[in-house]
Amino acid sequence: xxxxxxRDNAIDKAGFEKEYPKxxxxxxxxxxxxxxxxxxxxxxVFAGMEGTGVIDALTNANTVLDSRHVVTFxxxxxxxxxxxxxxxxxxxxxxxxxxxxGIYAGSWYTAPLTDRVLDKIxxxxxxxxxxxxxxxxxxxxxxxxxxxxxxxxxxxxDQKKKLKKLEKxxxxxxxxxxxxxxxxxxxxxxxxxxxxxxxxxxxxxxPWIYVNAANKYYRSLTVGKTILxxxxxxxxQARAAEVxxxxxxxxxxxxxxxxxxxxxDLSLKLEREDYxxxxxxxxxxxxxxxxxxxxxxxxxxxxxxxxDAAGKGGSIRRVIEFLDPRRYRVNQFAAPTDEEKAQxxxxxxxxRLPRRGHIAIFDRSWYxxxxxxxxxxxxxxxxxxxxxMEINDFENEMAEAGSIVIKFWLAxxxxxxxxxxxxxxxxxxKRYK
Amino acid sequence: xxxxxxRDNAIDKAGFEKEYPKxxxxxxxxxxxxxxxxxxxxxxVFAGMEGTGVIDALTNANTVLDSRHVVTFxxxxxxxxxxxxxxxxxxxxxxxxxxxxGIYAGSWYTAPLTDRVLDKIxxxxxxxxxxxxxxxxxxxxxxxxxxxxxxxxxxxxDQKKKLKKLEKxxxxxxxxxxxxxxxxxxxxxxxxxxxxxxxxxxxxxxPWIYVNAANKYYRSLTVGKTILxxxxxxxxQARAAEVxxxxxxxxxxxxxxxxxxxxxDLSLKLEREDYxxxxxxxxxxxxxxxxxxxxxxxxxxxxxxxxDAAGKGGSIRRVIEFLDPRRYRVNQFAAPTDEEKAQxxxxxxxxRLPRRGHIAIFDRSWYxxxxxxxxxxxxxxxxxxxxxMEINDFENEMAEAGSIVIKFWLAxxxxxxxxxxxxxxxxxxKRYK
Numbered sequence: 001x002x003x004x005x006x007r008d009n010a011i012d013k014a015g016f017e018k019e020y021p022k023x024x025x026x027x028x029x030x031x032x033x034x035x036x037x038x039x040x041x042x043x044x045v046f047a048g049m050e051g052t053g054v055i056d057a058l059t060n061a062n063t064v065l066d067s068r069h070v071v072t073f074x075x076x077x078x079x080x081x082x083x084x085x086x087x088x089x090x091x092x093x094x095x096x097x098x099x100x101x102g103i104y105a106g107s108w109y110t111a112p113l114t115d116r117v118l119d120k121i122x123x124x125x126x127x128x129x130x131x132x133x134x135x136x137x138x139x140x141x142x143x144x145x146x147x148x149x150x151x152x153x154x155x156x157x158d159q160k161k162k163l164k165k166l167e168k169x170x171x172x173x174x175x176x177x178x179x180x181x182x183x184x185x186x187x188x189x190x191x192x193x194x195x196x197x198x199x200x201x202x203x204x205x206x207p208w209i210y211v212n213a214a215n216k217y218y219r220s221l222t223v224g225k226t227i228l229x230x231x232x233x234x235x236x237q238a239r240a241a242e243v244x245x246x247x248x249x250x251x252x253x254x255x256x257x258x259x260x261x262x263x264x265d266l267s268l269k270l271e272r273e274d275y276x277x278x279x280x281x282x283x284x285x286x287x288x289x290x291x292x293x294x295x296x297x298x299x300x301x302x303x304x305x306x307x308d309a310a311g312k313g314g315s316i317r318r319v320i321e322f323l324d325p326r327r328y329r330v331n332q333f334a335a336p337t338d339e340e341k342a343q344x345x346x347x348x349x350x351x352r353l354p355r356r357g358h359i360a361i362f363d364r365s366w367y368x369x370x371x372x373x374x375x376x377x378x379x380x381x382x383x384x385x386x387x388x389m390e391i392n393d394f395e396n397e398m399a400e401a402g403s404i405v406i407k408f409w410l411a412x413x414x415x416x417x418x419x420x421x422x423x424x425x426x427x428x429x430k431r432y433k
Numbered sequence: 434x435x436x437x438x439x440r441d442n443a444i445d446k447a448g449f450e451k452e453y454p455k456x457x458x459x460x461x462x463x464x465x466x467x468x469x470x471x472x473x474x475x476x477x478v479f480a481g482m483e484g485t486g487v488i489d490a491l492t493n494a495n496t497v498l499d500s501r502h503v504v505t506f507x508x509x510x511x512x513x514x515x516x517x518x519x520x521x522x523x524x525x526x527x528x529x530x531x532x533x534x535g536i537y538a539g540s541w542y543t544a545p546l547t548d549r550v551l552d553k554i555x556x557x558x559x560x561x562x563x564x565x566x567x568x569x570x571x572x573x574x575x576x577x578x579x580x581x582x583x584x585x586x587x588x589x590x591d592q593k594k595k596l597k598k599l600e601k602x603x604x605x606x607x608x609x610x611x612x613x614x615x616x617x618x619x620x621x622x623x624x625x626x627x628x629x630x631x632x633x634x635x636x637x638x639x640p641w642i643y644v645n646a647a648n649k650y651y652r653s654l655t656v657g658k659t660i661l662x663x664x665x666x667x668x669x670q671a672r673a674a675e676v677x678x679x680x681x682x683x684x685x686x687x688x689x690x691x692x693x694x695x696x697x698d699l700s701l702k703l704e705r706e707d708y709x710x711x712x713x714x715x716x717x718x719x720x721x722x723x724x725x726x727x728x729x730x731x732x733x734x735x736x737x738x739x740x741d742a743a744g745k746g747g748s749i750r751r752v753i754e755f756l757d758p759r760r761y762r763v764n765q766f767a768a769p770t771d772e773e774k775a776q777x778x779x780x781x782x783x784x785r786l787p788r789r790g791h792i793a794i795f796d797r798s799w800y801x802x803x804x805x806x807x808x809x810x811x812x813x814x815x816x817x818x819x820x821x822m823e824i825n826d827f828e829n830e831m832a833e834a835g836s837i838v839i840k841f842w843l844a845x846x847x848x849x850x851x852x853x854x855x856x857x858x859x860x861x862x863k864r865y866k
Binding site: 055058059061062063067068069070071072073074079080081103105106170174288291316317320321322323324325326329330331332337338339363 | 507513758771
């Protein structure tokens with residue numbers, strides 16, 4: 001970044017005051033169109049060298065915008081509820097719905113960058129985290145979000161001056177006290193880590209915009225105009241792409257390939273007496289493990305998928321039979337609610353992830369995207385294709401947070417399925433299926 | 434309770450096993466109707482003497498019910514996010530939506546009862562808290578919820594036996610370790626506090642059901658049948674009350690009464706220069722106060738109501754102009770979402786209450802119920818009439834939790850309003866209003 005971002009960009013107060021009211025009007029109009037269209041969310045990430053006035057920039061943004069449709073987050077230290085779940089949970093829970101603007105001062109970049117600057121993580125680990133972020137943002141973009149990331153830059157000399165000024169005022173000195181990176185002491189280190197970060201995560205869909213923050217008028221106008229143009233362009237593109245995704249059912253070739261499901265021995269069985277003994281044994285064992293002290297640091301995610309009538313409900317009932325119901329929740333997903341529809345596909349599953357010491361059971365799950373939705377053509381091919389990667393990332397997040405993730409596919413053949421459907425019709429209490 | 438609940442109710446295993454499958458079928462059918470109707474939520478509170486097997490009862494309930502539409506909560510120690518908000522926030526956030534069942538093992542009764550048993554609060558304070566609970570439940574009932582509260586009882590001798598048994602088994606001894614009330618040591622104290630509690634909070638809409646828990650078969654069947662009958666009855670009543678509430682606009686008598694709004698001097702004004710000086714002074718002062726350490730223990734709730742064009746938006750903009758946007762959120766409420774519609778009226782406001790150290794600003798608020806909704810006839814007379822009490826309780830909860838609640842009514846007269854409407858049509862960036 002250095003060169004261009006450090007160049008002197010002088011705008012004086014008069015110039016600013018001439019342009020600002022126009023910008024404000026245009027901004028409110030663009031935001032109005034965004035709110036009305038409810039087409040996509042806008043996600044703004046603010047970061048920068050210490051002393052660049054990230055907070056001033058935010059304050060500015062919030063007075064320019066209609067603040068009723070903007071939420072600003074400063075996610076630095078996770079709360080207890082957040083720290084008991086995967087790293088990205090706190091960001092998922094705050095994602096703005098379509099039509100709204102979410103501004104992140106503390107964002108998914110804060111922890112990796114700070115950890116790298118303070119040498120808490122290696123370069124390799126840093127890159128790994130950045131890769132995960134890149135995929136996260138690419139998912140958001142594929143879901144339609146407009147993502148802009150603003151890096152506010154300062155030369156070393158300018159930073160020194162700014163920090164001194166901030167320290168002097170009673171009203172701003174807390175910013176120095178809250179410093180994560182120790183002010184200008186680590187200037188080079190921050191600069192090089194940030195450059196690396198932007199190189200890896202700066203994409204067409206989620207670009208980094210470097211802004212020289214030495215002159216506050218220049219900073220405000222540049223940031224404002226950039227965001228405004230991006231919203232305008234995105235609105236036009238969304239309107240142009242109005243044609244609904246060609247959601248045609250996918251015909252899956254019925255080749256008799258060797259797949260795990262084809263090769264499965266469906267004749268395997270357990271005798272009733274043996275089953276009863278073993279069931280009771282393992283139910284007890286599971287109950288003991290859940291009460292084990294070590295489980296307080298883990299959580300358990302169980303996914304049940306399979307053919308209709310394969311016995312998902314019955315299996316789940318046996319799993320929970322002796323468990324303390326305060327520790328688990330069984331989740332099933334009907335049609336998404338308004339709030340879920342205004343968010344990326346995986347959002348409804350993220351909100352059901354268990355805290356430490358707890359169990360989440362999913363009777364059908366996020367795999368619906370690549371099963372029923374794919375087969376029935378409920379989503380576009382692009383959507384289910386990218387879901388494979390997104391699901392891997394999602395489950396990876398859980399595993400990294402110490403969740404034990406176990407997925408069951410319950411298989412039966414066609415004849416068995418027909419028989420069970422018939423049996424259900426006859427049994428009273430199963431009619432609700 | 435004593436007498437009746439302690440009477441011997443012998444049901445043996447054989448009797449239980451004969452009745453249980455039938456009960457289960459009926460239960461699933463009733464729950465299916467509930468889910469399909471989406472008419473009301475079912476709220477079950479379980480409490481009882483230590484050793485009564487509240488957890489077994491829950492486990493039972495969960496295997497009888499379709500667990501995908503049941504969530505069980507054990508809310509004892511609040512999490513950090515919960516403890517930074519009003520006492521009832523954690524219950525509001527877990528309320529089951531219409532069609533679902535919420536089971537509370539740790540409920541709104543846990544803290545008051547335990548505090549009373551351990552002499553942490555006086556009888557007077559206990560009663561005050563019970564009164565608040567009673568009003569909370571009456572609100573839930575008025576919103577349509579079915580509320581049942583089960584008190585599992587044991588005689589002193591039975592309790593001693595049970596506790597001894599629980600202590601012996603590796604699998605259950607944690608229950609003794611988790612004991613809040615110290616087992617049978619405080620038997621009399623618990624019994625008398627619980628009796629008092631049930632006397633005050635047992636109502637027709639939210640009755641307490643005393644069940645002798647000495648015999649587990651009797652306990653399970655009684656609890657099961659009681660809940661089943663209640664759901665069936667409630668479903669029928671809801672169906673009978675199908676006729677939509679007569680929502681006719683209310684004509685408010687236009688008598689020239691002396692009211693604060695009528696008596697307001699609308700000619701008061703501030704000169705521009707004076708205004709600018711004072712505005713800047715108070716904005717700075719507000720900013721300082723928000724950064725004051727003491728504010729970390731408080732939160733601020735600002736409500737703006739008033740005539741259209743009275744200047745709510747402008748006032749809010751001036752309040753937030755110099756505030757750190759990470760500390761506040763401006764809330765506005767359009768049509769409720771699906772998820773909000775499936776909950777009591779105040780739910781959407783509860784979910785926006787700020788954590789400690791934060792500010793929530795409401796551009797229009799819960800007063801909509803007694804303003805626009807009342808005037809336009811969007812809700813029944815019964816609904817807005819009870820809203821006055823509910824709002825008082827709601828704001829009281831906030832104040833008790835240390836929130837500073839300030840409400841502004843911005844008033845203009847008719848002529849001024851007309852003029853402002855005209856001016857707006859001409860100004861570009863205000864068109865979105």
